[in-house]
Amino acid sequence: MNTEATGRSSNELRDRTNLMDLVSEKNAYVSRRVYADPEIYELEQERLFRRVWTFIAHDSELPKPGDYVTRELAGEPVVLIRGDDGIVRGFLNSCRHRGMRLCRADKGRASLLRCPYHGWSYSKTGTLLGVFAKELYSPDHLNKANLGLIPIAQLDSYRGLIFGTWSSEVPPLEKFLGDMRFYLDIYLDRTDGGTVVFGIPQVWDVETNWKFAADNFTGDNFHLASTHGSIVQLGLLPPDPMAISHGHLVRAEHGHVLHFVKGPPDPSWEYFGLPKELVPQLERNLNARQLELVKGHSFSVGSVFPNLSFMQVMVQGDFESPPTPFLSFRQWQPMGPTSTRIRSYLLIEKDAPEPYREASYKAYVRTFGPGGIFEQDDLENWEECTRANRGKIAQRYGLHHGMGIHLPVDTSFPGPGEAWSGAYGERTQLAFYGEWQRWLTDATPWTR
Amino acid sequence: MKESITRVPTGSAEYSELVQWLYDEAYLLDSGEFEQWFNLMTEDISYEMPARISVMPKEGSGFAEHSGLFSENHSSLMARVKRLQTEQAWAEQPRSRTRHLITNVVVDRMSSGDFDVRSAFLITRARADRVSDTFTGERHDILRRAGSSWKLARRLILLDQTVIKSHNLSFFF
Numbered sequence: 001m002n003t004e005a006t007g008r009s010s011n012e013l014r015d016r017t018n019l020m021d022l023v024s025e026k027n028a029y030v031s032r033r034v035y036a037d038p039e040i041y042e043l044e045q046e047r048l049f050r051r052v053w054t055f056i057a058h059d060s061e062l063p064k065p066g067d068y069v070t071r072e073l074a075g076e077p078v079v080l081i082r083g084d085d086g087i088v089r090g091f092l093n094s095c096r097h098r099g100m101r102l103c104r105a106d107k108g109r110a111s112l113l114r115c116p117y118h119g120w121s122y123s124k125t126g127t128l129l130g131v132f133a134k135e136l137y138s139p140d141h142l143n144k145a146n147l148g149l150i151p152i153a154q155l156d157s158y159r160g161l162i163f164g165t166w167s168s169e170v171p172p173l174e175k176f177l178g179d180m181r182f183y184l185d186i187y188l189d190r191t192d193g194g195t196v197v198f199g200i201p202q203v204w205d206v207e208t209n210w211k212f213a214a215d216n217f218t219g220d221n222f223h224l225a226s227t228h229g230s231i232v233q234l235g236l237l238p239p240d241p242m243a244i245s246h247g248h249l250v251r252a253e254h255g256h257v258l259h260f261v262k263g264p265p266d267p268s269w270e271y272f273g274l275p276k277e278l279v280p281q282l283e284r285n286l287n288a289r290q291l292e293l294v295k296g297h298s299f300s301v302g303s304v305f306p307n308l309s310f311m312q313v314m315v316q317g318d319f320e321s322p323p324t325p326f327l328s329f330r331q332w333q334p335m336g337p338t339s340t341r342i343r344s345y346l347l348i349e350k351d352a353p354e355p356y357r358e359a360s361y362k363a364y365v366r367t368f369g370p371g372g373i374f375e376q377d378d379l380e381n382w383e384e385c386t387r388a389n390r391g392k393i394a395q396r397y398g399l400h401h402g403m404g405i406h407l408p409v410d411t412s413f414p415g416p417g418e419a420w421s422g423a424y425g426e427r428t429q430l431a432f433y434g435e436w437q438r439w440l441t442d443a444t445p446w447t448r
Numbered sequence: 449m450k451e452s453i454t455r456v457p458t459g460s461a462e463y464s465e466l467v468q469w470l471y472d473e474a475y476l477l478d479s480g481e482f483e484q485w486f487n488l489m490t491e492d493i494s495y496e497m498p499a500r501i502s503v504m505p506k507e508g509s510g511f512a513e514h515s516g517l518f519s520e521n522h523s524s525l526m527a528r529v530k531r532l533q534t535e536q537a538w539a540e541q542p543r544s545r546t547r548h549l550i551t552n553v554v555v556d557r558m559s560s561g562d563f564d565v566r567s568a569f570l571i572t573r574a575r576a577d578r579v580s581d582t583f584t585g586e587r588h589d590i591l592r593r594a595g596s597s598w599k600l601a602r603r604l605i606l607l608d609q610t611v612i613k614s615h616n617l618s619f620f621f
Binding site for chain 2: 371
């Protein structure tokens with residue numbers, strides 16, 4: 001990238017370390033600095049998060065005109081509001097007068113957005129409608145047409161997932177998602193009514209770098225035996241640590257990655273364990289290649305670059321229920337070099353039978369989220385990794401990401417992208433870090 | 449149909465007995481006596497913590513009716529207790545140190561004979577050398593007579609926080 005006034009390349013950190021040396025996909029190398037360095041965090045905010053498409057909300061969170069949700073986009077407060085025309089628009093959640101945060105509830109309904117400070121008001125489409133004591137301004141000093149809410153540069157949705165970006169330069173969302181759409185459709189568009197958010201998301205703040213969470217969801221299926229050893233001991237996960245090692249790791253375009261895992265050879269583990277009533281819908285909504293993947297697998301976990309992950313898994317949160325599927329999407333929102341806000345959604349088919357909805361919810365909440373018997377141990381790990389990786393001595397030594405990288409691409413895999421046989425390996429993690437590095441060092445990382 | 453209820457006055461023998469139960473229960477939790485604690489649950493225990501968002505007053509309290517942070521029954525609570533006895537429940541190994549401060553106890557007798565016991569809590573969780581986590585809120589308990597003592601048939605935990613300011617909820621409320 002450009003050189004700065006300091007004379008050093010802008011790919012160099014203040015201590016002259018080159019960003020290109022922090023990650024090497026080829027050598028399976030990731031520097032510990034990427035998880036704990038404030039300078040890298042600032043560059044990440046500037047070059048990645050203020051440019052890339054990131055998830056903001058789900059369409060079903062704001063079903064009616066006037067419904068709004070407040071979120072953050074690259075650390076800036078934003079509000080999404082549905083207009084009377086049914087279109088969702090997104091704005092910096094900040095009045096043009098003094099910058100006051102206009103909408104302060106997490107969610108609500110409004111006929112217009114009125115600033116609490118001096119009463120400036122905006123329409124649902126962001127137009128400045130009224131200002132206090134407008135007769136005291138000369139027309140030259142109050143041009144309402146130029147004082148609308150600041151729009152999110154690009155806002156678009158895919159299968160209910162609303163994404164936004166502060167960059168007008170990045171290609172459209174569909175292009176950014178690329179062939180990952182083939183896979184997203186498997187989770188979000190497999191039934192006639194699609195998927196909707198069940199309830200409200202769980203939100204919690206954790207002291208870890210967001211990349212630890214993303215790393216875990218890019219393809220780390222092999223942490224289960226150890227991290228979730230307690231669940232194995234309870235008899236709610238198979239005792240053989242290689243039992244869930246069969247399947248594929250997949251690298252789609254643009255840093256989007258996922259994996260598929262085969263369950264036991266039993267029909268109840270086919271189609272991700274979804275209710276059999278939904279199978280005819282899967283058959284008419286998915287193409288033959290997608291259907292083959294859904295039929296043949298029990299779990300699938302992955303990440304939309306950079307920080308939206310998903311999991312389609314079958315779990316038991318108690319001793320009585322059978323393994324029960326759920327689909328969760330979760331965002332790892334950076335709040336600082338070692339702080340992350342997690343927002344975890346449960347998604348359920350709009351057409352799912354009621355008993356299944358309830359069972360899927362129970363399976364999810366008992367195992368994932370801050371209180372889940374699986375996820376509470378994950379967070380212990382990610383916080384302690386982050387803590388230890390802060391050290392300057394620790395940072396002299398890289399981290400190891402070498403599992404399965406010698407294996408050849410499996411060209412018989414039915415989906416797009418590159419795929420490797422076996423559900424254990426670190427190819428997909430490396431793909432994620434490689435993409436991260438590209439965004440930090442390339443002026444136009446979307447051009448290949 | 450709403451059950452008819454009668455307030456149990458502060459200072460009455462029944463009130464004192466139920467408050468004593470709450471104190472004994474808190475002591476078991478804070479001492480790590482989770483099996484003994486689990487024995488205080490009825491077979492049909494419902495243990496729920498709804499998720500919450502920050503909303504304008506006209507929208508209500510912000511609790512989500514059908515989504516939460518805990519939705520437990522007897523079997524899933526048993527799994528949680530047994531999990532803590534395994535050697536790989538990393539979130540609690542080393543163990544957190546909790547303190548359940550239970551106060552503002554209001555007791556109603558329901559026509560079914562069960563007692564509706566509402567209380568406020570302040571729970572602290574100290575872990576390793578971290579800054580302690582603090583949780584406040586209220587519990588709506590249903591206590592049921594079981595021989596000479598009481599069992600917990602329902603606990604609804606209404607947390608004040610909308611964003612959980614902790615990496616996990618690996619303890620009991």
